[in-house]
Amino acid sequence: MADFRLVNPEGWEYDLQSVYSAYIGYFQLHNVPWYDRTWGQFFETFEQFLGFSWPVITVTDSWTGRAHIVTRLTTVGAFIKMIKTRFGETLPTPDNMLKVAHFETSQRHLRNVADWATYKKLYTTLPAVALAAFKTRIRAGEPKAIRELWAKRDKTFLAIDFEWSERNPATFLEWGYAAVRCGHLEAVGAWPPMPESNYRKGHYIIGDYVDKIVNKHCPTYPWQYAWGDSQVIPRTKLPQIVQSVISSLVSPDAETTANSLVLVGHGVSSDIQRLEETKIKIPHNVLIIDTASFERALFNAGERGTMHDPKTGKLRAQGSTLSLGGLLHSLGIDPPCALHNAGNDAFLCLLALQKMMEPGTTTPMPDPDARRKSKSAALTMGMPVAFIGHLTVESGYLKSPGGSGSPRVRGVADGVTDEMGLVQRISKYGSTSPPVTGGSWKDDKDRDKEKEGWVKSAKGLRSVTK
Numbered sequence: 001m002a003d004f005r006l007v008n009p010e011g012w013e014y015d016l017q018s019v020y021s022a023y024i025g026y027f028q029l030h031n032v033p034w035y036d037r038t039w040g041q042f043f044e045t046f047e048q049f050l051g052f053s054w055p056v057i058t059v060t061d062s063w064t065g066r067a068h069i070v071t072r073l074t075t076v077g078a079f080i081k082m083i084k085t086r087f088g089e090t091l092p093t094p095d096n097m098l099k100v101a102h103f104e105t106s107q108r109h110l111r112n113v114a115d116w117a118t119y120k121k122l123y124t125t126l127p128a129v130a131l132a133a134f135k136t137r138i139r140a141g142e143p144k145a146i147r148e149l150w151a152k153r154d155k156t157f158l159a160i161d162f163e164w165s166e167r168n169p170a171t172f173l174e175w176g177y178a179a180v181r182c183g184h185l186e187a188v189g190a191w192p193p194m195p196e197s198n199y200r201k202g203h204y205i206i207g208d209y210v211d212k213i214v215n216k217h218c219p220t221y222p223w224q225y226a227w228g229d230s231q232v233i234p235r236t237k238l239p240q241i242v243q244s245v246i247s248s249l250v251s252p253d254a255e256t257t258a259n260s261l262v263l264v265g266h267g268v269s270s271d272i273q274r275l276e277e278t279k280i281k282i283p284h285n286v287l288i289i290d291t292a293s294f295e296r297a298l299f300n301a302g303e304r305g306t307m308h309d310p311k312t313g314k315l316r317a318q319g320s321t322l323s324l325g326g327l328l329h330s331l332g333i334d335p336p337c338a339l340h341n342a343g344n345d346a347f348l349c350l351l352a353l354q355k356m357m358e359p360g361t362t363t364p365m366p367d368p369d370a371r372r373k374s375k376s377a378a379l380t381m382g383m384p385v386a387f388i389g390h391l392t393v394e395s396g397y398l399k400s401p402g403g404s405g406s407p408r409v410r411g412v413a414d415g416v417t418d419e420m421g422l423v424q425r426i427s428k429y430g431s432t433s434p435p436v437t438g439g440s441w442k443d444d445k446d447r448d449k450e451k452e453g454w455v456k457s458a459k460g461l462r463s464v465t466k
Contacts, residue, residue, distance in 0.1 A: 006107035012057050015068045015098040016113070019076060020049045022094035039087040046116075052079050053114040058126060059102035060133035065145065067126035067133070068100045069119070103133050127256035131285065134258065141293030143301060149262065149287065150357045153186040156249045157289075159264040159350035161342045162274045163220045165213050170277060172238060173213060174222055176203040176343030177245055178350040183260070195351050196364035199227075203343025204241060207232040218340060226337030226366030227347050239278045246282065253283035262287045266324045266349045291353050292321050295330075298356070304330070324349060331355045333363050 023043060027034045034040045042049055055075055060067045073093075080091050113119045137145040149155060158179040165171035178201040180193045190198065203225040210222050210232065223230070233241065251260035263282070265271045268290045275282060298304050300318055307316040307330060324345060328335050331352060337344045355361050 005110050007057060007110045009057060009059055009102045009104050009106075009108050011072050011074075012059065012070045012108070013100050013102065014071055014073060014076065015100055016054055016056055016071050016119075017046060017069070018098035019071065019094070020046050022097045023091070025096060026092070026094045037087070037089065039083050039089065039091075042083075047119075050113055050115055050119055052082065053112050056111055056113050056122070057108040058122065058129045059100060059104050059108065060130050062101045062103040063144075065103075065130060065134055065137070065148075067130040068098075069113070069122055069126070070100050070102070103137070131256060131258060135285075135287055138262075138287045138289055139293070141290060141295075141297040143294070143298055143303065146289060146294055147357065150182075152182075153191065154183040154260070155262045155287075156181045156183070156260055157262045157264050157350060157353065158246070158249055159346045159353070160271055160275075161265065161345040161349065162271050163222075163340065163342045164274070165209070166215045166217055167213075169274075171209065171213065172206055172235065172274070173209055173215075173220055174203065174205055174342035175238060175242060176225070176341070176346040177201065178227075178343075178347040179245075179249060180350060180354070181249070192358045192361060193354060194364075195347070195354065195361070199347065199350065201227050201343065201347055202245070203228070203230045203341070204238065205230050205232045206235045206238065208235045221338040221341040221344075224338040224341050225343040226341075227343060230343065239280060242275070242278065243280055246280065250283060250286065254285050257285065259283050259286045262289060264289045264291065264350055264353055266291045266327070266345070266352075268292075289353065291324075291327065291349055291356075294353070294356065295327055296321050324352070327352050336363065336365050 020043070026032070027043070034043050042052065054071050056069050056071050058067060059070055076093060076097075080093065084090050111118075111122060113122065134145060138149065156179060158177060160177045161175070162172055163174040165173060178199045180195075180199055182191075182193070185191055185193055185198060193199070205222045246261070249261050253259070261283075263272070263286055265288075268288060272288065295304070296319065299307065299316070299320075308314065309316065310329070322330060325335070325339055328348060333348075333351070333355065335344075335348060337348075339345060339348070351361070351363070
């Protein structure tokens with residue numbers, strides 16, 4: 001097995017042991033006394049059959065996800081030719097060999113199996129091959145794989161979200177998470193999960209930068225966490241906190257079985273990159289779900305029906321990706337809290353995943369006093385605080401006693417709409433909701449011109465995007 005080369009998987013589609021099994025079945029069906037034939041030695045056992053020296057590769061079935069040791073039909077033909085040449089008899093090509101539709105598209109290691117020891121050693125690698133393929137399928141958003149994962153009800157799904165400075169991605173402003181322990185809930189008969197009571201959740205604000213670093217193009221809303229108390233922490237403590245949350249939910253690393261923890265995110269690649277930059281340790285067998293990729297795969301497969309741009313009325317194009325706000329809107333969820341807050345985004349991302357798995361899931365409503373509690377806690381700690389109060393709406397415009405951020409939401413910045421063209425309005429919780437037919441902030445502008453709000457921050461006066 002040490003000497004091998006790379007080959008493309010095309011044409012490698014017949015399970016090797018099924019070739020031997022098909023011949024034994026053929027002999028039985030047609031009453032062929034193979035044991036009396038000179039070539040019968042090759043069929044006494046599977047080990048004898050391997051003596052021909054079969055070139056093989058390992059692949060996984062694209063539908064079942066099972067791993068197989070496969071060979072080519074041309075190799076079966078070479079085996080038949082060998083029998084004809086050496087023994088003067090012609091064997092047929094059996095018609096009930098197991099044909100595998102391989103999932104892999106990249107080159108595979110070619111090996112020659114000529115004895116049982118080699119086959120057994122290669123066979124022990126199949127669980128790792130299956131796990132590698134399963135991780136790829138989950139990361140790509142394959143609906144069948146993700147549904148199977150959710151249906152087992154034995155994993156912990158952890159949604160995470162970072163908010164960072166536009167000028168320096170290494171400068172973290174917030175981190176939030178939401179987790180649901182499906183195995184625990186299934187064990188106590190609490191299924192499906194109730195988001196408001198069954199999600200473990202948290203939100204952390206970096207006190208070193210809050211109200212000091214303000215993103216202009218994609219403003220954040222650090223003080224608008226709606227699902228509990230925000231914790232204001234020093235930047236040096238964030239890696240320690242993130243690692244502790246992950247460690248409390250993760251199982252040991254393994255080469256052949258998936259971890260009990262499944263990471264979830266919307267456009268999760270950037271968040272995974274942030275974890276790597278902060279040296280957060282994540283086992284290699286952790287599965288990763290990108291809700292954007294999952295929803296896109298569902299739409300491309302026709303499982304989400306026809307979708308129209310709510311502003312222009314145009315049909316959604318194949319392969320297009322929804323923002324988190326667009327995904328929530330498409331699921332009939334009017335976000336009851338501000339997007340682009342790390343804690344809210346993580347919570348709503350996990351909610352969106354559950355909604356796609358369990359359509360009957362209801363949208364929870366947050367505690368309206370949660371933000372005031374977070375502010376009070378920050379004041380007690382002596383951290384910088386910009387304002388205490390709630391976002392309200394008067395005549396369609398944002399009015400606030402003060403605070404960090406602006407009325408814009410994820411996917412809407414400087415007049416640029418999100419992937420579905422959503423130009424959204426802030427609700428009383430700082431949330432987004434789809435505009436009325438033909439309506440947008442531009443119509444408010446036409447009626448009331450351009451209104452400017454000014455907000456007091458720890459640094460003084462600054463303008464809020466209209």
